[in-house]
Amino acid sequence: MSSLSKPNRRNFMKLAATASGGLFLGFSWTSSVASALEVVSDTAIAAGKIEFNSFMALSPDGIVTIFSPNPELGQNIKTSFPMVVAEELDADWTKVKVVQAPLDTKKFERQLTGGSGAVPHSWERLRKAGATARHMLMEAAAKRWKVPASSLTTENGMVVHAASGRKLSxxxxxxxxxxxxxxxxxxLKDxxxxxxxxxxxxxxxxxxMITGKPLYGIDFYKEGMLFAMIQRPKAFGMKLKSVDxxxxxxxxxxxxxxxxKNNVAVVGKSTWQVNKARKALKxxxxxxxxxxxxSDHDRIFKELLNSPDATVRRKDGDVDGAFKKAAKVIKSEYQCPFLPHSPMEPMNFFAHVRPDGVELAGPTQTPEMxxxxxxxxxxxxxEKITLELTRLGGGFGRRLSADYVLEAAELSSIIKQPVKVIWTREDDTxxxxxxxxxxxxxxxxxxxxxNMIGYKLRGVGMNTGNPTREDNFPxxxxxxxxxxxxxxKSPITTGPWRAPITNFLAYAEQAFLDEVAHAAGxxxxxxxxxxxxxAKKSPVGEVKYDIDxxxxxxxxxxxxxxxxxxxxVAQGFSVYFSHRSYVAQVGEVEVKNGAPVVTRVYAAxxxxxxxxxxxxNQQVRGGVVDGMGHAMYGKLSFKDGAPEQDNFGAYRLIRMKEVPEVDVHFVNNGIDPTGLGEPALPPTGGAVANAIFKATGKRLRNQPFAEQAELKTV
Incomplete structure (x- = not known):
C-alpha cells in the first residue's frame, strides 16, 4: 500500500503540465492586488523548480487546475473556491480540477477552517486570479488574430471574435x-x-467519497508506519500514578x-491489535x-448567578431605574449541558519525527497552529515541518484544537518511528x-x-471566557x-463548538424574547x-448588526x-445574527397522539x-438538523469528573426519521458573501422551542428538550 497521493509541488506539476506547454499563473492568496501575480514558464514548472505562492494552471488540453488551500470538512470550500476562479475566467467547469494544497504559510494566508470566514476572506482574491488569466488569454487571441482585445469575448473556455465568427479554446x-x-x-465581472x-x-x-477513495485522515497510510491508541485519564481532574x-x-x-505526560500509548502493527492490548493495561x-x-455544576451556576463579582460587558442607560418603574417584570433562566462534537471521523493524525525534519499528515482545521x-x-x-492536509470527516470546532496532533508528534519522537494515532469513538466522546x-x-x-424599557442578561459559563455576545440584538x-x-474554571476541557457561544445563547435569547412578547400581549x-x-430611529449606544x-x-x-x-399547526419564530450573516427561522409543530411533533422548519x-x-442549501439544512437535534436530545453529564455517556448507545443524536422538512430561502441582495457554515444553527433551538410553547403552552428553558416534555418528531 502507499500513502494518499501527496499534493506537493512536483505532483501538482505532473498533474497540471504537459510537454507541449501551457499557461501557469502564480497568484497570491495574501493579497487581492493583481500586480502580485506573476507568469512563470511551463518548462520550469514541469521541472518543479519554480517557487510560487498558489497556482491556477491552464494546460494546452484546456484543463484548469488550482490549489484549494483551506481544510475541507464538509463546508464545501473545495468546490466554492474554484467556482469563483472559474466564473471570472469563463472556464468550462467540466475541465476544472482541484487539488488540496498542503500547509504553506509563505504562499497562503488564513489557511484554516473556522468562524465561517474562508469565503469572505478570499472572495476578491479568487475573482482577480480568474479575471487576470481571462484578460491574458484575450490578449493572446487578439495578437494572433490581429484584432483589438476589446472586440473579443469569452465563454465556456473559449475566446470568441463575434465579427468573424472565429473561436479559440x-x-x-x-x-x-x-x-x-x-x-x-x-x-471584474458585473x-x-x-x-x-x-x-x-x-x-x-x-x-x-462515494467510491471509497482515500480522502480522509483515517484513510492515510504510509509504508512502514505503526499504529497507536492512547489511554488517557478517564476522569477530568485525575492524573497518571502507575502503569503495569x-x-x-x-x-x-x-x-x-x-x-x-498523563498518557499511556500502545504501539503496534494494526488498530485491532493495539486496541485489544490497550484493554489489558493495568x-x-x-x-x-x-x-x-x-450536580456540582447546578450548584455552581446558582451561586455564580448571584455573584457580586460579575464582569460588565455592556451597560446602557439607568437599568435599576427602569426596573423600579416597570409595570411588569419578566425573569427566566436557561441552561445547557456540555456537548461533545461527535464528528463522523474520530480524531487521528500521522507523524514521522526524523533528525532532519518532521512529516505530519491528517485532518485539522488549523494546520498552521x-x-x-x-x-x-x-x-x-x-520550517522543518511539513503538514499534508487530508479531507476532514467533520469537525464542528473539535479539530480547531491540536491535542491529537501533538500526541502523534510526541509519540513519534519517543519511539523514533512513523506512527498514526487513532482515537476510538469512546475516546472521542x-x-x-x-x-x-x-x-x-x-x-x-x-x-x-x-414596551421593553429595561433588559438584563447574566451569563455563567464553564471555561467560556465570555458566554455572552453583548453587542448582538436586542x-x-x-x-x-x-x-x-x-x-x-473547570477541569473539564472545553473549546469552540459549531457557532461558539451563540449555539445556545441564540436559543435562550430568542425563547426569552418570546416570553417577553407574550407578556406584552x-x-x-x-x-x-x-x-x-x-434601534434604527433612536439607537442606544453602538449598533453592531445590520438592522435592514x-x-x-x-x-x-x-x-x-x-x-x-x-x-x-403551531409556529415559533427566531432570528439571529452571527458570523456576519442573518438567519430567521419559523418552526412548525403539530400535536399528534397528544404529543408535539416538529414537522417543518423554514429558514430565511x-x-x-x-x-x-x-x-x-446543504449548509443551512445541516445547521438546522444539527441545531434541532442537539437542542432536543444532546447531553453529556458527569459523575466524579468522568463522562457518563461514552458512545452513541448512551449519547443521543437526532435520527433520520426525526428530521423535519426544511425549506431554505436566500435573500438576494447582491452584497459580497458572508459566512454560512455556522449561522443557520443558532436560531433553530428558539424556533422549535417557541413552536412547542405555542402548541402546548409549555416553556422549554433547558436543553435537551426531550427531558422536559414528551416530544416526538417525524
Missing part, C-alpha cells in the same frame, strides 16, 4: 498567453453576468507501550483537581474538548404599553440594558420588528412560512451572494 492560447506581461489592473456562481454545483470530491503494561506488551503485534490514577459532577505547537513541543524550526455548559438569567422590564434597541458574565415577530425600528439585513430575513421567513395564517438566510446553491 483556452488550451490553444495557453502557451502564447504565458509569454505576455501580467496586467496590473483587471476588470454580478448580473455570473453564469456559474449562484448555481447548484456538485461537490468536487463526490465521486471519490506486562500483559499488553506480550500480546501479538505489539511493538511498545510508552508513557508520556493503570492507577490519583486525584489532581476537583472531580466535578453535573498545529505545526507551530508541534515545533514548540519538539523545539525545532517550524470522553476525551474532550466539549461545548461548555452555560446558564443564563434574563430579566425584562415592560411599561404599561408593553442591544441598541433598549434604552436601559445591562449584560454581564461570570466565569467558572404582542405578536412575537411584530415585537422584534418594533425593537429593530427603535435582519429585517430582510424576518420579512422573507414570514412570507415563506405563512406566519400566523395556518390552521392546525442572508449570507450575501450565494456561490454554490447546492452547497449553501
Amino acid at each position: 483556452y488550451g490553444e492560447l495557453a502557451t502564447e498567453a504565458s509569454k505576455l506581461p501580467v496586467p496590473t489592473e483587471v476588470k 454580478p448580473k453576468d455570473f453564469k456559474l456562481i449562484g448555481t447548484a454545483v456538485r461537490n468536487v470530491d463526490n465521486r471519490e 503494561a506486562t500483559a499488553a506488551k506480550a500480546m501479538p503485534g505489539i511493538v511498545d507501550v510508552v508513557t508520556f 493503570i492507577a490514577y490519583e486525584k489532581e483537581a476537583a472531580l466535578e459532577s453535573s 498545529a505545526r507551530g505547537q508541534v515545533a514548540k513541543l519538539l523545539n525545532i524550526d517550524p 470522553t476525551g474532550g474538548t466539549y461545548r461548555p455548559a452555560v446558564r443564563y438569567r434574563f430579566e425584562a422590564a415592560l411599561d404599561a404599553k408593553g 442591544s441598541g434597541a433598549v434604552d436601559n440594558l445591562l449584560i454581564d458574565s461570570v466565569e467558572h 404582542k405578536d412575537p415577530v411584530q415585537f422584534r420588528l418594533e425593537l429593530l425600528d427603535k 439585513r435582519m429585517k430582510g430575513v424576518i420579512d422573507l421567513a414570514v412570507e415563506k412560512s405563512g406566519w400566523g395564517k395556518k390552521k392546525g 438566510c442572508d449570507c450575501g451572494m450565494v456561490i454554490n446553491l447546492s452547497g449553501a
Whole structure:
C-alpha cells in the first residue's frame, strides 16, 4: 500500500503540465492586488523548480487546475473556491480540477477552517486570479488574430471574435498567453453576468467519497508506519500514578507501550491489535483537581448567578431605574449541558519525527497552529515541518484544537518511528474538548404599553471566557440594558463548538424574547420588528448588526412560512445574527397522539451572494438538523469528573426519521458573501422551542428538550 497521493509541488506539476506547454499563473492568496501575480514558464514548472505562492494552471488540453488551500470538512470550500476562479475566467467547469494544497504559510494566508470566514476572506482574491488569466488569454487571441482585445469575448473556455465568427479554446492560447506581461489592473465581472456562481454545483470530491477513495485522515497510510491508541485519564481532574503494561506488551503485534505526560500509548502493527492490548493495561490514577459532577455544576451556576463579582460587558442607560418603574417584570433562566462534537471521523493524525525534519499528515482545521505547537513541543524550526492536509470527516470546532496532533508528534519522537494515532469513538466522546455548559438569567422590564424599557442578561459559563455576545440584538434597541458574565474554571476541557457561544445563547435569547412578547400581549415577530425600528430611529449606544439585513430575513421567513395564517399547526419564530450573516427561522409543530411533533422548519438566510446553491442549501439544512437535534436530545453529564455517556448507545443524536422538512430561502441582495457554515444553527433551538410553547403552552428553558416534555418528531 502507499500513502494518499501527496499534493506537493512536483505532483501538482505532473498533474497540471504537459510537454507541449501551457499557461501557469502564480497568484497570491495574501493579497487581492493583481500586480502580485506573476507568469512563470511551463518548462520550469514541469521541472518543479519554480517557487510560487498558489497556482491556477491552464494546460494546452484546456484543463484548469488550482490549489484549494483551506481544510475541507464538509463546508464545501473545495468546490466554492474554484467556482469563483472559474466564473471570472469563463472556464468550462467540466475541465476544472482541484487539488488540496498542503500547509504553506509563505504562499497562503488564513489557511484554516473556522468562524465561517474562508469565503469572505478570499472572495476578491479568487475573482482577480480568474479575471487576470481571462484578460491574458484575450490578449493572446487578439495578437494572433490581429484584432483589438476589446472586440473579443469569452465563454465556456473559449475566446470568441463575434465579427468573424472565429473561436479559440483556452488550451490553444495557453502557451502564447504565458509569454505576455501580467496586467496590473483587471476588470471584474458585473454580478448580473455570473453564469456559474449562484448555481447548484456538485461537490468536487463526490465521486471519490462515494467510491471509497482515500480522502480522509483515517484513510492515510504510509509504508512502514505503526499504529497507536492512547489511554488517557478517564476522569477530568485525575492524573497518571502507575502503569503495569506486562500483559499488553506480550500480546501479538505489539511493538511498545510508552508513557508520556498523563498518557499511556500502545504501539503496534494494526488498530485491532493495539486496541485489544490497550484493554489489558493495568493503570492507577490519583486525584489532581476537583472531580466535578453535573450536580456540582447546578450548584455552581446558582451561586455564580448571584455573584457580586460579575464582569460588565455592556451597560446602557439607568437599568435599576427602569426596573423600579416597570409595570411588569419578566425573569427566566436557561441552561445547557456540555456537548461533545461527535464528528463522523474520530480524531487521528500521522507523524514521522526524523533528525532532519518532521512529516505530519491528517485532518485539522488549523494546520498552521498545529505545526507551530508541534515545533514548540519538539523545539525545532517550524520550517522543518511539513503538514499534508487530508479531507476532514467533520469537525464542528473539535479539530480547531491540536491535542491529537501533538500526541502523534510526541509519540513519534519517543519511539523514533512513523506512527498514526487513532482515537476510538469512546475516546472521542470522553476525551474532550466539549461545548461548555452555560446558564443564563434574563430579566425584562415592560411599561404599561408593553414596551421593553429595561433588559438584563447574566451569563455563567464553564471555561467560556465570555458566554455572552453583548453587542448582538436586542442591544441598541433598549434604552436601559445591562449584560454581564461570570466565569467558572473547570477541569473539564472545553473549546469552540459549531457557532461558539451563540449555539445556545441564540436559543435562550430568542425563547426569552418570546416570553417577553407574550407578556406584552404582542405578536412575537411584530415585537422584534418594533425593537429593530427603535434601534434604527433612536439607537442606544453602538449598533453592531445590520438592522435592514435582519429585517430582510424576518420579512422573507414570514412570507415563506405563512406566519400566523395556518390552521392546525403551531409556529415559533427566531432570528439571529452571527458570523456576519442573518438567519430567521419559523418552526412548525403539530400535536399528534397528544404529543408535539416538529414537522417543518423554514429558514430565511442572508449570507450575501450565494456561490454554490447546492452547497449553501446543504449548509443551512445541516445547521438546522444539527441545531434541532442537539437542542432536543444532546447531553453529556458527569459523575466524579468522568463522562457518563461514552458512545452513541448512551449519547443521543437526532435520527433520520426525526428530521423535519426544511425549506431554505436566500435573500438576494447582491452584497459580497458572508459566512454560512455556522449561522443557520443558532436560531433553530428558539424556533422549535417557541413552536412547542405555542402548541402546548409549555416553556422549554433547558436543553435537551426531550427531558422536559414528551416530544416526538417525524
